[in-house]
Amino acid sequence: MLCDSCKEREAVINLTQVEHDSKVTLHLCEQCAQAKGVETGVAVLKSPLGGFITAMGKGATSVLPTTADGLRCSSCGGTLRDFRDSGRLGCAQCYEAFDAHLRDLLRRLHGSSQHVGERYVVPGDVDTDPRRRLLDLREQLRRAVENENFELAAELRDRIRVLE
Amino acid sequence: MIDLSLLPDGGMSWLDASGPKGSIVLSTRIRLARNLRGYAFSQRARDGDRSAVLTRVEEAVAASDQLSGAVTFRLDQLERADRQLLHERHLVSKELAGLDREARPRPGAALLVRGPVGVMVNEEDHLRLHGMRSGFALEEAYVDLEAADADLGRLLPFAFHPEFGYLTSCPTNAGTGLRASVLIHLPGLVLTKEIGKVLQGLSQVGLTFRGLYGEGSEVVGNFFQLSNQTTLGKSEEELLDHLGKIVRQVIEYEEQAREVLLRDHEAIIADKIWRAFGTLKFARSISFEETMNLLSGVRLGAGLNLIPGLSVYTLNKLLIFTQPAHLAALEGRSTGDPELPTVRATYVRRVLEAEAG
Numbered sequence: 001m002l003c004d005s006c007k008e009r010e011a012v013i014n015l016t017q018v019e020h021d022s023k024v025t026l027h028l029c030e031q032c033a034q035a036k037g038v039e040t041g042v043a044v045l046k047s048p049l050g051g052f053i054t055a056m057g058k059g060a061t062s063v064l065p066t067t068a069d070g071l072r073c074s075s076c077g078g079t080l081r082d083f084r085d086s087g088r089l090g091c092a093q094c095y096e097a098f099d100a101h102l103r104d105l106l107r108r109l110h111g112s113s114q115h116v117g118e119r120y121v122v123p124g125d126v127d128t129d130p131r132r133r134l135l136d137l138r139e140q141l142r143r144a145v146e147n148e149n150f151e152l153a154a155e156l157r158d159r160i161r162v163l164e
Numbered sequence: 165m166i167d168l169s170l171l172p173d174g175g176m177s178w179l180d181a182s183g184p185k186g187s188i189v190l191s192t193r194i195r196l197a198r199n200l201r202g203y204a205f206s207q208r209a210r211d212g213d214r215s216a217v218l219t220r221v222e223e224a225v226a227a228s229d230q231l232s233g234a235v236t237f238r239l240d241q242l243e244r245a246d247r248q249l250l251h252e253r254h255l256v257s258k259e260l261a262g263l264d265r266e267a268r269p270r271p272g273a274a275l276l277v278r279g280p281v282g283v284m285v286n287e288e289d290h291l292r293l294h295g296m297r298s299g300f301a302l303e304e305a306y307v308d309l310e311a312a313d314a315d316l317g318r319l320l321p322f323a324f325h326p327e328f329g330y331l332t333s334c335p336t337n338a339g340t341g342l343r344a345s346v347l348i349h350l351p352g353l354v355l356t357k358e359i360g361k362v363l364q365g366l367s368q369v370g371l372t373f374r375g376l377y378g379e380g381s382e383v384v385g386n387f388f389q390l391s392n393q394t395t396l397g398k399s400e401e402e403l404l405d406h407l408g409k410i411v412r413q414v415i416e417y418e419e420q421a422r423e424v425l426l427r428d429h430e431a432i433i434a435d436k437i438w439r440a441f442g443t444l445k446f447a448r449s450i451s452f453e454e455t456m457n458l459l460s461g462v463r464l465g466a467g468l469n470l471i472p473g474l475s476v477y478t479l480n481k482l483l484i485f486t487q488p489a490h491l492a493a494l495e496g497r498s499t500g501d502p503e504l505p506t507v508r509a510t511y512v513r514r515v516l517e518a519e520a521g
Binding site for chain 2 (some may be wrong): 075076078086087088089090091092095102103105106109110111112113114115116117118120122123131132134135138139142
């Protein structure tokens with residue numbers, strides 16, 4: 001759709017105004033919208049950070065070198081190319097596999113790549129929390145049944161009963 | 165039809181307008197993005213892994229002190245109208261509800277809710293925990309959420325990196341995984357044409373704005389969601405503090421704009437407000453969008469004490485129940501019913517008559 005004002009450029013903004021008692025919707029290009037004093041979402045997204053985030057959404061992650069496109073995550077099989085196209089990573093290990101590129105990207109996105117928020121410790125020692133131990137045993141039981149390892153399953157079931 | 169009465173308040177305590185600055189700020193929402201170690205992120209994961217993630221989350225929720233007894237909604241098994249209902253209630257994203265496509269959501273897509281805390285499972289990330297509060301209440305919303313997050317974090321192995329923090333499907337959410345949004349009504353700034361400056365200012369201080377339904381949604385009825393843009397390099401407290409400070413300023417600007425309007429243009433403003441009220445009260449057919457825009461005017465009128473005897477709670481309720489899926493459910497219609505605009509007008513009239521007489 002062309003801009004209602006200049007009728008030249010593509011309209012990117014729908015400006016809805018209530019004038020007197022009627023609603024008027026104008027379809028404007030970015031320049032005309034700005035001329036009318038409307039700070040557009042598009043203009044906001046044109047800020048260095050916003051522009052990058054938009055680019056992320058479209059997968060046009062220009063900061064990533066195309067020469068590294070073939071780089072592959074051994075865990076999920078996703079490539080840097082996949083990430084460039086979708087803007088989404090395949091799994092947590094992708095952060096290791098594309099480590100250097102992502103560090104650069106995170107700095108551009110957030111201004112820093114160093115997390116300073118809450119430190120999380122993965123519940124490592126299963127014995128620390130009996131509830132967690134129970135969940136772990138149930139997961140093992142499910143896998144044992146799936147693999148038709150019924151001897152192990154019976155043993156796990158007994159241990160679960162004790163805990164419960 | 166799903167039974168939302170299973171939720172103590174239908175998952176809507178956030179709209180009771182009891183919170184601080186309730187006439188300007190509708191609600192405060194904070195979400196945390198988390199993923200489980202050992203599974204591909206939800207979009208890449210196979211159906212079996214998505215289901216396994218859901219099972220693990222359900223078990224952890226059941227074992228959790230904070231969340232046990234949560235109600236589960238399996239979006240992969242719900243009809244479209246029900247999924248839309250949950251989305252309109254701000255409990256699930258459009259993406260998780262699968263409203264953009266014909267097919268049902270993929271296996272494992274679910275929502276678990278207890279009180280003000282909800283967990284979306286297999287959205288873009290394995291878990292999206294959210295806490296909602298009425299009015300402007302960042303701290304309260306975070307207290308609920310932090311406790312639920314800590315509890316689940318002890319029961320499930322979250323993907324965490326010493327440098328990058330919590331790992332998320334999209335790097336824009338990495339680090340804290342925290343996005344806090346304040347849903348705010350700014351008709352004063354829109355009418356005084358100051359809104360452009362304010363929104364531009366937001367981008368300069370690392371905040372962003374969206375429409376009523378969050379990411380990708382249009383601004384209607386002068387409702388804006390203000391939220392933090394970045395999630396990494398600052399602590400949770402810093403992110404919330406910063407957003408809180410800026411929102412307080414925006415509220416102040418809005419209050420000043422309203423004062424200016426009342427002082428310099430009272431007759432025009434009063435006319436606009438009463439016309440909006442009149443249209444709402446007497447219309448015989450009305451779209452949701454028009455309802456929203458008129459409600460915006462009436463809400464301003466209630467805030468300025470120009471329309472007596474109308475509570476903000478009633479206006480919030482209208483905002484929710486005039487949405488297509490809510491209205492259809494309430495009146496026993498289908499969401500595609502061509503008579504919905506007529507049904508909507510009747511409903512609005514009935515509510516306003518009961519309230520204001």
